[in-house]
Each structure stands twice: as structure tokens, then as C-alpha cells.
Amino acid sequence: MERIVNPQIKEDEVKLDTTLRPQCLNDFVGQERIKGNLQIFIDAAKKRGETIEHVLLYGNPGLGKTTLAHIIAKEMGANIKVTSGPALERVGDLAAILTSLETGDILFVDEIHRMNRTIEEVLYPALEDYALDIIIGKGPGARTLRVDLNKFTLIGATTKMSLLSGPLRDRFGATYHLNYYEDPEIEKIVQRSANILDIVLDESSAKKIATSSRHTPRIANRLLKRVRDFAQVKGNGVITKDLSEEALKMLEIDTAGLDRIDRLILETMIEKFDGGPVGLNTLAAAIAEEVETLEEIYEPFLLQKGLINRTPRGRVVTALAYKHLGLTPPAQQNLI
Numbered sequence: 001m002e003r004i005v006n007p008q009i010k011e012d013e014v015k016l017d018t019t020l021r022p023q024c025l026n027d028f029v030g031q032e033r034i035k036g037n038l039q040i041f042i043d044a045a046k047k048r049g050e051t052i053e054h055v056l057l058y059g060n061p062g063l064g065k066t067t068l069a070h071i072i073a074k075e076m077g078a079n080i081k082v083t084s085g086p087a088l089e090r091v092g093d094l095a096a097i098l099t100s101l102e103t104g105d106i107l108f109v110d111e112i113h114r115m116n117r118t119i120e121e122v123l124y125p126a127l128e129d130y131a132l133d134i135i136i137g138k139g140p141g142a143r144t145l146r147v148d149l150n151k152f153t154l155i156g157a158t159t160k161m162s163l164l165s166g167p168l169r170d171r172f173g174a175t176y177h178l179n180y181y182e183d184p185e186i187e188k189i190v191q192r193s194a195n196i197l198d199i200v201l202d203e204s205s206a207k208k209i210a211t212s213s214r215h216t217p218r219i220a221n222r223l224l225k226r227v228r229d230f231a232q233v234k235g236n237g238v239i240t241k242d243l244s245e246e247a248l249k250m251l252e253i254d255t256a257g258l259d260r261i262d263r264l265i266l267e268t269m270i271e272k273f274d275g276g277p278v279g280l281n282t283l284a285a286a287i288a289e290e291v292e293t294l295e296e297i298y299e300p301f302l303l304q305k306g307l308i309n310r311t312p313r314g315r316v317v318t319a320l321a322y323k324h325l326g327l328t329p330p331a332q333q334n335l336i
Contacts, residue, residue, distance in 0.1 A: 021070060023070075024071060025071055029181075031063075034068075042076060053174055055173070057175075057176050057178060059159070059179065062216040063181070063218075069106070069108040072106065078153070079102065080108055081105065081106070081108065084114070085116075086111060086114050091118065091119055094122060107152055112168075113159075128171065133146050156172065161177075181216070181217060183207070186211075187207055202241065205241050209244060211255055212257050223251075227243070230247035231243050231247070234246070256324060261298060262302060266325060269308070269316075269317045274330070276311075276315050277316050306318055
């Protein structure tokens with residue numbers, strides 16, 4: 001079953017994502033500290049007539065890493081080439097891209113933490129010395145050929161900073177961590193997207209969609225699209241508060257952005273394990289999910305919302321989770 005609140009981009013959303021993408025820093029909503037630093041970073045490089053240093057963007061999916069990479073390129077007046085860590089399978093793939101870059105071009109590598117270690121080592125001299133070392137031949141007769149490259153900027157994006165090797169992290173001149181968005185920021189994004197898509201919605205509807213979007217712009221845009229479909233079928237195409245509430249209810253997404261599986265996890269912990277502590281393997285078996293799926297997809301948001309806690313003995317439901325489900329926390333448990 002498709003999960004509406006999954007922050008990963010879907011294939012059919014690529015065109016929509018591109019359409020709604022801000023083109024400059026002034027149009028980018030949220031991440032004010034990063035925007036301020038980037039503006040100085042870019043303006044200083046332009047005044048010196050230099051390329052900007054290599055940039056690393058990290059944070060959860062759907063927060064705007066790719067969008068910021070394109071904005072940096074636009075602000076610098078540079079061409080951008082886009083690839084991803086898994087797509088760079090051979091050294092030749094990287095060499096072909098690097099040798100095609102013109103002076104000032106930007107290379108954006110998404111999911112850079114998934115890049116092959118051999119390719120990563122070839123990238124080091126390219127980032128530091130703007131040179132590519134290629135080994136020709138095998139065995140005792142092998143020799144190294146150095147190819148000079150034009151000065152370029154690498155922008156890497158990752159959702160898992162801990163999986164990046166130390167030597168690669170050290171070669172980025174600027175590192176920015178994208179945080180979750182506040183509800184008012186998401187509301188502005190919903191309004192902006194609605195204007196671009198020619199969708200009519202009132203302020204209360206925008207607020208309703210924003211509070212259900214898990215503080216993530218990509219999910220907010222996805223929900224806006226689904227609510228629009230609902231309004232066109234069940235109403236006159238105008239999104240009202242009642243229509244948005246009805247649409248989200250049909251999608252099984254509540255006011256905190258939790259979907260059916262999120263609530264199932266909390267309910268299972270409460271009903272079968274008295275709120276915990278419960279081990280991840282046991283919980284995964286109880287809800288018929290894989291441990292990796294539970295740990296990497298479902299758990300992070302529940303932790304971020306303060307609905308569960310990790311303890312040495314296992315996962316524990318918090319008092320906030322009981323309240324969200326309309327239940328009374330047991331007095332004997334030391335819940336937060």
C-alpha cells in the first residue's frame with residue numbers, strides 16, 4: 001500500500017516537484033539561518049569572481065536539499081549537472097562527468113553517502129587539486145595519468161551524515177543541516193504551491209494541510225494535490241476547511257501527520273506491551289513489519305514528535321502518545 005506521508009520522492013512526482021521548486025533564495029520559505037549564510041557565501045564568491053567552495057547539505061528527505069542545490073546554481077549563474085551516488089558505478093562514469101564540466105559549473109550528487117568507496121577516492125584530488133588521476137594498464141606496467149579539470153563546485157546531499165567517510169566530509173568547505181519546518185512556514189509553502197497550481201483554498205485549509213504534513217514541504221505538496229483531487233470530485237474544486245478535513249480523514253492522516261501504521265505502532269505498544277519497554281524485533285513481529293522498515297521509516301518521526309522514547313530495555317510510549325490517541329496514561333508508569 002502507498003504511504004502518503006513517506007517523504008521520499010515518487011517517480012510520478014518529479015515533474016510536480018520541479019514545477020513547485022523555488023528559483024531563488026528569496027522565494028525559498030524556511031531555513032532562514034542557512035539562507036542567510038548561503039547568501040553571504042554566494043555574494044562573496046561572486047565579488048571575488050571565484051567558484052564557491054564545495055557544499056554539503058544533509059537532513060531528512062523532502063526538506064529541500066535538491067532545491068537549494070539548484071538555487072545555488074541559479075544564484076551563481078552556473079550550469080548544474082545532477083547525478084546520484086548509486087548511479088556512479090564505475091570510475092569511468094565519474095571521469096566522464098568531471099571532464100565535461102566547464103569552469104564554474106556545479107555537480108550535484110544526491111545520496112552521496114551511497115557512492116562507491118573506489119569512486120570516492122578518485123574524487124579526492126578532483127575536489128582539492130581539480131585534477132583526475134587515471135590508472136592506465138595493469139600490473140608492473142601500470143602508470144598514472146593526471147588530467148587537469150576546470151574549477152567546479154561539488155554539492156553533495158545526504159540523509160545519513162554518519163555514513164559519509166571522514167576524508168570526504170573534510171573536503172567540503174561549507175556544511176548545512178536542514179531542519180524540519182515550523183507549521184507557519186509549511187502553511188506559506190502550501191499557499192505558494194496552491195497559487196502556482198491555480199488551486200483555490202482558504203487560510204484554514206492551508207493551516208489544516210500544514211499541520212498534517214509532518215513538517216515536510218514535499219509531504220505538504222503531496223497532500224495539497226490529494227486534497228485538490230478530493231475537492232474536484234466531492235465539491236466544486238474549491239478547498240474548504242470541511243473538505244480538507246474530510247479528505248485527510250479518508251487518507252487516514254490525523255492532525256499530527258500520523259497515518260494508520262504510525263497509530264498501529266503506538267496502539268500495539270500500549271495494548272500488547274503496556275506501553276513498553278518493548279524490543280524492536282518484538283514490535284516488528286507484532287505489527288508484521290520488517291525491523292529495518294520500522295527503525296528507518298516509522299520510528300524517526302515518532303521520536304521527533306516525542307511519542308516514543310528509546311531506552312536501554314526497548315521502546316517506550318510517552319504520555320503524549322496516550323493523549324494523542326485519546327487515552328489516559330497509566331499512573332504507575334513513569335512516562336514522559
